[in-house]
Amino acid sequence: MTPKSRTLLTALALLTSLTTCLPAHAASAPVRGKPGCSSSLPYVSGQGGYATYRIPAVVRTRRGTVLAFAEGRRDGAGDTGDIDVVLRRSTDGGCTWGPLTVVAAGDGDTRGNPAPVVDPRTGDVVLVTCGNAGTVTEAQIMRGEVPAGRGRRVFVQRSRDDGRRFTPPVDITAQVKRPGWRWYATGPGHAVALTRGPHSPKGGAPSRLLVPADHSSAPPANSSDSGQEPKYYAGHALYSDDGGATWHLGSIDAGHDGRTNTNETSAAQLPDGRVYFSARDQKGTAPGNRLDTYSSDGGTTLDRPYAVQPTLNDVPVVQGSVLQVHCPGAPLLFSAPSVPTARRALAIWSSTDAGRTFSKLFTLSDRPAAYSDLVQLGHDTIGVLYETGTTGSYDTLEFHRLRLPGAPVSARAPRVRGR
Structure with a gap:
């Protein structure tokens, strides 16, 4: 057995507490997997009519x-x-994987930042995305050089048939974007349906659907960034309490101080009902590249401003994903590259204290890697969809299944074996 295989098996042994539970909306459907299946390539750049595939987001439906x-x-x-x-x-x-389908067509413009979530009450898949005119850049939008109609817009779609078809995008920008905001980005990565706490479903009422996001506005008047690309990002959340029909702005971290620049954000609901937010620090001056915070009221407000998460200092400036595994005593998981100065070596971290500290469980490979998204597949299996490749980080989107020990052998994904 190689040292890498021993490390992976040791790390998986730490996850024994994950083997008995599923998200409430998925509990009725068993996970299926072919013998020997540990990874697959749903997207390969250069195939299917696209030069590159990026920005993964993954969910498991009720079925x-x-x-x-x-x-x-x-x-x-x-x-x-x-x-x-x-x-x-x-x-x-x-x-x-089945055939590729287009959910939101750019038709020459930019559509992206997918943030899907499964509504626990109906089983519908709700997808929030955003976009802008295809001829403008993020830097131009942040400098205020782009008319509102060509800048960032926010959209919602729905699938009632297990993701086979989606409704046309509905523009919800006026509901969730303040007039002075310039840049706007949902997620990217899966959004969250709240199933515990004050906004959990009661008596058949909908869960709160919560989408972590970030935005920018004009730099402070005394900023030295005039005429250059501003670096002032901030985090916020948008939510729906009626299954995605209408949307509202929730928490807003509007410090814009340049010390911490809250950028691409993911979220998870902790067992005690709080929401944990984890964000990329986009070129802030504080040490480290990861920020986090909490909300005790379902994302309506934040318990404190975003602050540096020092136990994730191995992570470079990049998006990451968080997943609270649904099981009593199960940890909070985090995925991202693990080389501070490069996008490579995707790893999984674990927190057993609700996000206060993280420890690395294992590294999937030493190859280039960038964005990722985590999903719970079954009582003994999680999955991660991530950007990776041999020549660069954006060669493919790979889906990797990770078996959690403790279930009957017939239900398991394959073991990792040494050579």
């Missing part, structure tokens, strides 16, 4: 189907241009 969303970038790896939100479905736990 057990895995939905892998991404941005299909037609002209290259850049964030601007003709970009669609695309989807592939898997009915065997992420081992094989």
Whole structure:
């Protein structure tokens, strides 16, 4: 057995507390997986009509189907241009994938930042995205050089048939974006349905659907960034209490102090009902590249401003994903690259104290890697959809299944074996 395999098996042994539970909306559907299936490639750049696939987001539906969303970038790896939100479905736990479908077409413009969530009450898949004109850049939007109609807009869609078809995008920008905001980004990565605490479903009422997001506004009047790309990002959340029909602004961290620049954000609901937010620090002056905070009222307000998470200092400036595994005593998981100065070596961290501290469980590989999203597949299995490759981080989107020990052998994903 190689040292890497021993490390992985040791790390998996730490996850024994994850083996008995599923999210409430998925408990009726068993996880399926082919013998020997540990990873698959739902997206390969250069195939399917797109030069590059980026920005993964993944959820598991009530029926057990895995939905892998991404941005299909037609002209290259850049964030601007003709970009669609695309989807592939898997009915065997992420081992094989159905045909690619376009969920939100850019038609020459930019559509992206998928943030899907499964409504526990109806089983509908609600997808929030955003976009802008295909000829403008993030820097131009942040400098205030782009008319409102060509800047960032926010959209919602719904699938009532397990992700086979989605309704056309509905523009909700006026509900969730303040007039003075310039940049706006949902997620990216899965959103959260609150199932505990004051906004949990009662008597058949909908759960609160919560989408973590970030935005920018004009730099302070005394800023030295005039005429340059501003660095003042801040976090916020948007939520729906009626299954995605209407939306509201929730918590806003509007410090814009340049010390911590809250950027791409993910969220998870902790067992005590609080929401944990984890964010990328986009070139802030504080040490480290990860920020976090909590909300005790379902994302309406924050318990404190975003602050540096020092136990994730190995993470570079990049998006990351958090997942609270649904099981008593189970840890909070975090995924991201693990080299502070480069996007490579995707790793999984664990927190057993509600996000106060994290420790690394294992590294999936030493290859280039960037964005990722975590999903619970079954009582003994989690999955991670992430950007990786051999020549660069954006060669493929790989889906990796990680078996959690303690279930009957017939139900397990394959063991990791040494050579």
